Amino acid sequence: MNAIRIAGSQSTPEIHCNPESGTVLLQGDSYPENSYELYQPVIEWIETWLDRHQHLHLELRLVYMNTSSVKAMMDIFDILEAAHQKGQHVSVDWFYDRRNERVAEMADEFREDCTFTFQIIPDA
């Protein structure tokens, strides 16, 4: 599988789908003009990966998100939840800056309904 590597910008997060380690990294603010265009390849990558492998790790350092980005993240978590229900090993680590506790609160909102391992971790 090919890697996806997209540099971050002021309004879009840095994205790295890494087939070496089976990890997906999203980092930064997310309020793109077209969320579908940005997230659809990531969602497809995750789906294809989970068709072929038994594990996936998601590492997040997201700060601000607009509504369509929130929806894209919810879609991703739904895919992970379905994989988890089938017995695949999926996990999420959501890192946040200690000075911005509210990010942790938002991550906690996302975590509701997720039964796989979902950690919310203050960045060292």
Add this chain to the structure above:
Amino acid sequence: MPDFERIPHDDAGRRAWVRELLGSATLAEHPLRAAFEFLAEEYLAQEARLDRMMRIADGYSNLSHTQSLGAVEKYERTLRRLEKLARISDRYQKIVMELNESLKRAALEDDLTGLPNRRMLLEALRRETQRTQREGQPFSLIMLDVDHFKRINDRYGHDVGDQVLCEVAHTLQESLRDYDLCARWGVRNS
């Protein structure tokens, strides 16, 4: 020898009874034998058809019931998702609004005393100057300097100096009319 008198109560019993009568030797020579045979076969075929129709109808009814349960479940799930999306989105929006508010304050207020800062004062001066030109009404400007302020800093330290500045700001603010503006012009010159 079949019992000609007693008609069974259940469907299966009735069908067996009719079949038994058909095969009975007693009826072989009966003048109505052909008519009975015709009606009996009609009856058995109708019964079989009715059974089949009921099974199919029940099947459809079950299917549509299952489908409608599925639709209700899907609808409820979509609704829950939508509520979650709105909840999270609203919280993000609230964070941005608060951030905006604090940026606005940072841009227009002096962070120590909370008085309007030089930027806001310049904006007010521009507005008042234009109004004066328009209406010919003058405005007043008072510049105030706290004399020997350095002595306070030197003697009691900067924290106390800051407190004094805040007190001065507070006192000035208290004695203003609604439409007056008291702003901090200078940086601390200690």
